[in-house]
Amino acid sequence: MTTPPIDPTSTSAWAALDAHRSGLDPDLRGWFAADPERASRLTRTVADLHVDLSKNLVTDETLALLVRLADEVGLRDRIDAMFRGERINVTENRAVLHTALRRPPGAEPRLVVEGQDVDADVQAELEKMFAFAERVRSGEWTGVTGERIRTVVNIGIGGSDLGPVMVYEALQPYVQDGLTLRFVSNIDPTDVAETVGDLDPTTTLFIVASKTFGTLETLTNARLARDWLWETLQAAGAIDGSEESRQAAVAQHFVAVSTALDKVAAFGIDPANAFGFWDWVGGRYSVDSVIGASVAIAIGPDAFRDFLAGFHAVDEHLRTAPFDQNVPALMGLLNVWYVNFFDAHTHAVLPYAQHLHRFPAYLQQLTMESNGKSVRWDGTPVTTQTGEVFWGEPGTNGQHAFYQLIHQGTRLIPADFIAVANPAHPLRDGETDVHALFLANYFAQTKALAFGKTAEEVRAEGTAEEIVPARVFEGNRPTTSILAPALTPSVVGQLIALYEHITFVQGVVWGIDSFDQWGVELGKVLATQIAPAVTGDEDALAEQDPSTRALIAYYLQHRR
Ligand code: F6P
Numbered sequence: 001m002t003t004p005p006i007d008p009t010s011t012s013a014w015a016a017l018d019a020h021r022s023g024l025d026p027d028l029r030g031w032f033a034a035d036p037e038r039a040s041r042l043t044r045t046v047a048d049l050h051v052d053l054s055k056n057l058v059t060d061e062t063l064a065l066l067v068r069l070a071d072e073v074g075l076r077d078r079i080d081a082m083f084r085g086e087r088i089n090v091t092e093n094r095a096v097l098h099t100a101l102r103r104p105p106g107a108e109p110r111l112v113v114e115g116q117d118v119d120a121d122v123q124a125e126l127e128k129m130f131a132f133a134e135r136v137r138s139g140e141w142t143g144v145t146g147e148r149i150r151t152v153v154n155i156g157i158g159g160s161d162l163g164p165v166m167v168y169e170a171l172q173p174y175v176q177d178g179l180t181l182r183f184v185s186n187i188d189p190t191d192v193a194e195t196v197g198d199l200d201p202t203t204t205l206f207i208v209a210s211k212t213f214g215t216l217e218t219l220t221n222a223r224l225a226r227d228w229l230w231e232t233l234q235a236a237g238a239i240d241g242s243e244e245s246r247q248a249a250v251a252q253h254f255v256a257v258s259t260a261l262d263k264v265a266a267f268g269i270d271p272a273n274a275f276g277f278w279d280w281v282g283g284r285y286s287v288d289s290v291i292g293a294s295v296a297i298a299i300g301p302d303a304f305r306d307f308l309a310g311f312h313a314v315d316e317h318l319r320t321a322p323f324d325q326n327v328p329a330l331m332g333l334l335n336v337w338y339v340n341f342f343d344a345h346t347h348a349v350l351p352y353a354q355h356l357h358r359f360p361a362y363l364q365q366l367t368m369e370s371n372g373k374s375v376r377w378d379g380t381p382v383t384t385q386t387g388e389v390f391w392g393e394p395g396t397n398g399q400h401a402f403y404q405l406i407h408q409g410t411r412l413i414p415a416d417f418i419a420v421a422n423p424a425h426p427l428r429d430g431e432t433d434v435h436a437l438f439l440a441n442y443f444a445q446t447k448a449l450a451f452g453k454t455a456e457e458v459r460a461e462g463t464a465e466e467i468v469p470a471r472v473f474e475g476n477r478p479t480t481s482i483l484a485p486a487l488t489p490s491v492v493g494q495l496i497a498l499y500e501h502i503t504f505v506q507g508v509v510w511g512i513d514s515f516d517q518w519g520v521e522l523g524k525v526l527a528t529q530i531a532p533a534v535t536g537d538e539d540a541l542a543e544q545d546p547s548t549r550a551l552i553a554y555y556l557q558h559r560r
Pocket of ligand 1: 018131157159160209210211212213214215218283284481520
C-alpha cells in the first residue's frame with residue numbers, strides 16, 4: 001500500500017514560508033555585518049565536505065521553516081523507507097536501493113529485502129568485477145593474440161555512460177599507467193567511428209553497459225564495434241574470419257554489464273563475462289554498481305572501494321543527521337526555497353577543479369531525469385513548480401562565458417561552487433602558485449555574487465555618472481560553497497551521493513517519484529515508428545504530420 005504524497009502547499013510550514021518570504025528583503029551585506037557568526041553558524045560538514053551555506057538568501061528563521069516543511073511532508077519516513085528497500089519507485093513498482101551498493105562488506109545488521117540477501121548479492125558481484133578488473137590490470141586477461149589490454153571502451157548511454165565517464169575524468173591521477181578508457185554513447189555513427197577508429201583491436205576491450213540491454217543506441221554501437229573488431233582483427237591476420245574465430249574474438253574482447261543477462265547471452269557475450277545488477281538500481285544511480293566496471297579497471301579495486309566508502313559516509317549522514325545539520329536535506333530544501341519562493345528556473349553547478357569538468361553533465365541526468373515531473377507518485381498533478389534546469393562548466397572558463405548573466409542578469413540563479421584544496425598538478429608560474437590563483441577566483445566569485453558593488457562604490461572609483469548603473473552589482477545572488485581536501489575517490493563518491501540525496505529530498509517535498517523516467521519513452525517509440533519514413537518508405541512518410549514530413553523530405557533531398 002503506497003503512502004500518498006503530502007501536498008507541501010497544504011502544510012502549515014508552507015504557509016509560514018510564504019508569509020516569511022513576503023516579509024523578507026534579502027540583504028547579505030547587512031546580514032553579515034550584523035552577525036559575525038553567520039558564516040560559522042551556517043557552515044556544515046559531511047564526511048570530507050565543508051559546506052558553507054551562509055551566502056544563501058536565508059535567515060535562521062528560513063532554515064527553521066524549511067526543516068519544519070521537511071518534517072511536515074514526512075521526509076524522515078521517506079528516507080527510512082528508501083533505506084529499508086520499500087518500493088518507493090511507485091510507478092515502476094520497484095525498491096530504490098542504490099545505497100545498498102555501497103554498504104561496506106560485513107555491514108550489520110544485514111540488509112535482506114523481500115527475501116533477497118542484498119548485501120551478499122552486492123558483495124558477490126563486486127568481487128567478481130574486481131577479480132576481472134585485476135586480471136585486466138595485471139595483463140593476465142589478454143586479447144585473441146595474447147596482447148594485454150591497453151584500451152577499454154565503454155559502450156553505454158545515459159546512466160550507463162555519464163557516471164563512468166565523469167568518474168574516470170575526475171580520478172585521472174588514479175588511473176593505472178598504460179590503461180586508457182574511451183566512451184561511446186551517441187548513435188550518431190561519428191561517435192563510434194571516431195572513438196574506435198584509431199585503436200589497435202588486439203589490445204582493446206569493449207564493455208557493453210546497459211541496464212536493460214535493450215537500448216537502441218547501445219546495441220547498435222555494440223554491433224558496430226563488434227563488426228569493427230572482426231574486420232580489423234581479420235585484416236591484421238589475428239583471426240581467420242571463421243565463425244569460431246569470431247566467437248573467440250568476442251569472448252576475449254567483449255564483456256557486458258546488465259540486469260538482463262539473458263539478452264547479453266543472445267548478443268553473443270558469454271554470461272561468464274558479464275556482470276549483473278538489479279532492477280532496484282536506477283540507471284542514473286548506477287555508477288557505483290558494476291556499471292562502473294570500466295572505472296574499476298582503470299583505478300583498481302582498492303580505489304573503487306574508497307569511492308564506495310565515500311558514498312556510504314554521506315548515506316549514513318542522510319540517514320542519521322538531524323535535518324538542521326543534514327547537508328543533503330538542507331541543500332535540497334534550499335533548492336525548493338529558490339524554485340518555489342523565488343521562481344528560480346535554473347541552478348548552476350560550477351566546479352573549480354578541472355577533473356570535475358563532466359560533473360555538471362552527469363548532474364543533468366541525475367537531477368533532471370529524476371525531478372522533471374508534472375504528476376505526483378499517486379498520479380495526481382503536482383501542486384508547485386518542480387525540477388529546475390541544472391547546468392554548469394568548470395571555473396574559470398564559465399567566468400569568461402556566462403557569469404555575466406549570473407552577476408547582473410534579471411534572473412536569480414542559485415549556484416554551487418565546488419573546489420578542492422590540493423590540485424592534481426601543483427604548478428608554479430614563477431613565484432605564483434597557480435592553483436592558489438585559481439582558488440582566488442573561486443573565493444572572489446561567491447563574494448562578488450553575495451555582496452555586489454554599490455553605486456557609491458562605483459562612483460568612488462571615478463566612474464562617469466552615465467556608466468554607473470551598468471557597473472553596479474546588486475549582490476544577493478545566492479551561492480553554496482563546497483570545499484574538500486582533494487579530489488580522492490572517496491570525495492568523488494561523497495559528491496555524487498550528496499547530489500543524489502539533494503535530488504531525492506526535493507522529490508519528496510514535491511511528492512514526485514524521482515526514480516522513474518517515463519518522459520523519455522515517447523521519443524523512443526516515435527523514433528522507431530519514423531525510421532521507415534527516413535529510409536524511404538513513401539507510405540510511412542505520408543503518415544507524418546506536415547512539419548515532420550517536410551523535415552524528412554529536406555533530409556532525403558540533401559543526403560548524398
Ligand atoms: O533513456 C533513459 C534511460 O532509460 C536512462 O534512464 C538510462 O540511464 C539510459 O536510458 C540507458 O539505459 P540502459 O542502461 O538500460 O541502456
